Amino acid sequence: MTLENLFASRTQHMRASEIRELLKLLEQPGILSFAGGIPDPALFPSDAFAKAYASALTPERQAGSLQYSVSEGYLPLRKWIADRMALFGVACSVENVLITSGSQQALDYLGKLFLSPNDTALVRWPTYMGALGAFRAYEPRFDRLSLGANRPVQDLKDAAQASGGSVKFAYLSSDFSNPTGETVDRQGREQLLDLAEALNSAVIEDAAYQELRFDGDFVPPILAIELERKGHIDACRTIYCGSFSKTLSPGLRVGWVVAAQPVIQQLVLTKQASDLHSPTINQIVIHDVAARMFETHLAKLREHYGSRRDAMLSALERHMPNGVAWTKPEGGMFVWLTLPEGMNGADLLADALRTEQVAFVPGAAFFPDGSGENTLRLNFSSPNIEQINEGMLRLGRVLRGSMN
Amino acid sequence: MTLENLFASRTQHMRASEIRELLKLLEQPGILSFAGGIPDPALFPSDAFAKAYASALTPERQAGSLQYSVSEGYLPLRKWIADRMALFGVACSVENVLITSGSQQALDYLGKLFLSPNDTALVRWPTYMGALGAFRAYEPRFDRLSLGANRPVQDLKDAAQASGGSVKFAYLSSDFSNPTGETVDRQGREQLLDLAEALNSAVIEDAAYQELRFDGDFVPPILAIELERKGHIDACRTIYCGSFSKTLSPGLRVGWVVAAQPVIQQLVLTKQASDLHSPTINQIVIHDVAARMFETHLAKLREHYGSRRDAMLSALERHMPNGVAWTKPEGGMFVWLTLPEGMNGADLLADALRTEQVAFVPGAAFFPDGSGENTLRLNFSSPNIEQINEGMLRLGRVLRGSMN
Numbered sequence: 015m016t017l018e019n020l021f022a023s024r025t026q027h028m029r030a031s032e033i034r035e036l037l038k039l040l041e042q043p044g045i046l047s048f049a050g051g052i053p054d055p056a057l058f059p060s061d062a063f064a065k066a067y068a069s070a071l072t073p074e075r076q077a078g079s080l081q082y083s084v085s086e087g088y089l090p091l092r093k094w095i096a097d098r099m100a101l102f103g104v105a106c107s108v109e110n111v112l113i114t115s116g117s118q119q120a121l122d123y124l125g126k127l128f129l130s131p132n133d134t135a136l137v138r139w140p141t142y143m144g145a146l147g148a149f150r151a152y153e154p155r156f157d158r159l160s161l162g163a164n165r166p167v168q169d170l171k172d173a174a175q176a177s178g179g180s181v182k183f184a185y186l187s188s189d190f191s192n193p194t195g196e197t198v199d200r201q202g203r204e205q206l207l208d209l210a211e212a213l214n215s216a217v218i219e220d221a222a223y224q225e226l227r228f229d230g231d232f233v234p235p236i237l238a239i240e241l242e243r244k245g246h247i248d249a250c251r252t253i254y255c256g257s258f259s260k261t262l263s264p265g266l267r268v269g270w271v272v273a274a275q276p277v278i279q280q281l282v283l284t285k286q287a288s289d290l291h292s293p294t295i296n297q298i299v300i301h302d303v304a305a306r307m308f309e310t311h312l313a314k315l316r317e318h319y320g321s322r323r324d325a326m327l328s329a330l331e332r333h334m335p336n337g338v339a340w341t342k343p344e345g346g347m348f349v350w351l352t353l354p355e356g357m358n359g360a361d362l363l364a365d366a367l368r369t370e371q372v373a374f375v376p377g378a379a380f381f382p383d384g385s386g387e388n389t390l391r392l393n394f395s396s397p398n399i400e401q402i403n404e405g406m407l408r409l410g411r412v413l414r415g416s417m418n
Numbered sequence: 419m420t421l422e423n424l425f426a427s428r429t430q431h432m433r434a435s436e437i438r439e440l441l442k443l444l445e446q447p448g449i450l451s452f453a454g455g456i457p458d459p460a461l462f463p464s465d466a467f468a469k470a471y472a473s474a475l476t477p478e479r480q481a482g483s484l485q486y487s488v489s490e491g492y493l494p495l496r497k498w499i500a501d502r503m504a505l506f507g508v509a510c511s512v513e514n515v516l517i518t519s520g521s522q523q524a525l526d527y528l529g530k531l532f533l534s535p536n537d538t539a540l541v542r543w544p545t546y547m548g549a550l551g552a553f554r555a556y557e558p559r560f561d562r563l564s565l566g567a568n569r570p571v572q573d574l575k576d577a578a579q580a581s582g583g584s585v586k587f588a589y590l591s592s593d594f595s596n597p598t599g600e601t602v603d604r605q606g607r608e609q610l611l612d613l614a615e616a617l618n619s620a621v622i623e624d625a626a627y628q629e630l631r632f633d634g635d636f637v638p639p640i641l642a643i644e645l646e647r648k649g650h651i652d653a654c655r656t657i658y659c660g661s662f663s664k665t666l667s668p669g670l671r672v673g674w675v676v677a678a679q680p681v682i683q684q685l686v687l688t689k690q691a692s693d694l695h696s697p698t699i700n701q702i703v704i705h706d707v708a709a710r711m712f713e714t715h716l717a718k719l720r721e722h723y724g725s726r727r728d729a730m731l732s733a734l735e736r737h738m739p740n741g742v743a744w745t746k747p748e749g750g751m752f753v754w755l756t757l758p759e760g761m762n763g764a765d766l767l768a769d770a771l772r773t774e775q776v777a778f779v780p781g782a783a784f785f786p787d788g789s790g791e792n793t794l795r796l797n798f799s800s801p802n803i804e805q806i807n808e809g810m811l812r813l814g815r816v817l818r819g820s821m822n
């Protein structure tokens with residue numbers, strides 16, 4: 015007897031990622047790791063959280079905090095999010111906001127909402143691994159999203175149709191992207207909206223890192239740009255996914271979706287059927303902490319992560335051999351390296367672990383087709399500046415060794 | 419432009435339940451409602467929760483509580499669950515335990531794991547509405563699970579095949595079932611296992627109410643009975659879904675699955691792709707509270723809910739007209755009424771709200787085919803004894819009026 019024979023076909027697409035298994039090993043003591051993608055726990059506003067949990071559990075409030083609640087999410091938090099979105103040019107009401115368990119859950123729900131098997135999802139090459147994982151469960155075909163490229167729209171449509179579906183959405187990590195650290199500029203966002211109009215597809219804007227801008231000019235969310243065009247959010251095809259994981263805490267699992275009401279209404283049904291609602295108390299607590307200190311806490315994060323980004327970029331300048339290129343992110347948590355053609359990030363990682371005990375994520379894991387072998391992702395939010403300096407020194411030695 | 423045209427076909431099966439919409443109205447002040455299915459918030463162990471959150475957020479522990487964590491769940495909680503399961507005859511290791519966001523999420527994941535469109539899910543007539551909702555997203559066919567019935571196995575198989583799939587699992591709310599309050603006895607569980615063997619299908623045991631037994635004899639979980647047969651959990655086809663929602667708090671959204679390792683491993687991948695992990699801090703806190711006071715708290719719940727069950731059964735004896743039958747649950751939160759043939763629970767609810775301001779759930783919502791019109795569900799965990807007495811008096815008057 016083996017139940018695996020009974021598994022649905024979609025499970026064929028949900029294999030354990032080799033890279034994820036590898037990453038578990040990389041967090042061992044002694045390894046100088048730039049492989050993670052997590053916030054620095056020393057920066058969590060834990061005193062504020064302790065106060066907020068205590069306040070949510072007073073005799074007057076405990077019943078509301080510990081009980082079942084509505085699938086849409088905690089109303090004051092939805093209101094806070096609607097107000098925050100307005101600051102970025104996204105005028106919306108609470109009816110346009112759904113609370114999710116992190117933005118990962120939003121990606122899962124959006125896959126579930128749009129994708130039938132063999133439908134096409136347009137994604138960047140490379141793309142956040144967790145988005146590929148969420149969408150794969152719904153058995154799509156991935157095609158490459160190239161902004162400003164001269165691939166004809168009809169060609170994208172034909173390829174989708176030949177695969178047995180249509181282009182349902184384009185997914186984009188818009189600001190300080192995971193994995194590249196790059197931000198799509200306003201022109202790129204306009205091009206994406208034009209493309210989505212021509213394809214009649216949705217746009218999924220993954221804005222998980224948006225609040226972590228250290229410098230450079232604010233770029234309006236894709237949804238804000240579409241709102242300028244259309245005048246009302248309920249006429250928009252862009253679905254914005256936000257998260258408190260990179261700003262307040264990932265451990266509470268609170269994120270959100272902002273979109274046209276028909277999309278939110280269907281997502282509410284999806285949430286009801288999938289986990290009823292996100293934890294009541296965590297939503298209340300996130301609202302309390304956000305309302306009390308979001309801006310001051312963000313300022314602290316930007317200062318800390320910004321100086322680590324600076325340290326990494328300057329250490330890369332000092333230690334990288336010729337032929338290695340890297341992105342210059344204006345925020346977020348990642349720098350993306352491109353090695354000379356023919357080099358292999360996975361082989362390099364094996365070398366780096368053995369000879370220098372330094373770790374990173376080989377870039378191929380972020381490409382739906384396994385290309386991008388000569389790329390790698392470095393994280394600068396977890397290590398401190400001393401570790402960044404030492405790590406880049408070691409990485410430079412490994413690279414020089416491999417290039418000889 | 420309307421994005422609804424882009425929705426996947428599965429969304430056709432995910433409509434807002436009329437009854438759920440109705441239920442929102444029933445919680446208005448002035449209505450004496452037996453329609454809910456929620457714990458009494460006055461019984462939440464809120465002091466213990468307050469202490470546990472404070473303890474999880476000390477400077478030494480805050481980083482572990484607020485950070486990302488593994489998809490499998492918090493190891494000490496998985497260990498606590500494995501130990502608890504052993505008390506019920508389910509010998510298992512932490513490798514057989516996955517933490518989910520309530521048992522609702524387990525049902526969603528199991529639908530995702532097993533069901534391709536047109537596969538068959540066997541369910542009782544009636545069945546927990548949330549299970550039907552979770553499974554419907556994967557476009558199954560429902561067939562009727564009748565224990566000890568003389569419908570030939572081949573007939574079930576043929577019907578499944580004719581619909582374009584196979585019988586992937588039988589789902590059962592095993593103890594003090596939602597909605598009927600009934601418990602399947604050992605013989606019924608043995609028959610279910612025999613049927614699953616003959617069909618080569620999985621068994622999903624929804625044990626959300628199992629710990630809420632007030633009296634009567636313990637019935638071993640279906641998984642425990644299968645373990646007696648097979649000798650090792652990894653050879654078992656039964657998948658057990660548990661929850662802290664009815665015992666400690668639903669607002670933290672912590673449940674679990676216990677099953678053979680290959681099933682757990684695939685569910686871990688499902689969880690990774692869907693929400694990464696359940697909230698770290700809530701798992702730590704549930705573990706703390708459970709380890710400290712689970713048995714004493716359960717004793718308190720059993721006493722309170724048991725006396726409400728007693729009050730409801732005796733009030734039904736006093737006030738129900740002839741021709742009305744009801745279940746005598748040994749635990750849980752619900753009593754199930756069967757009215758004379760030809761009566762309609764939904765019409766009765768309209769009457770009851772108008773004339774007596776008393777509410778319940780019409781039973782048809784729990785039948786995949788909309789039958790069961792002459793049934794209704796009453797909850798006894800939310801109202802107090804005075805409300806139960808007054809409510810059954812009113813319900814008796816409504817029924818008498820309708821039967822004249």
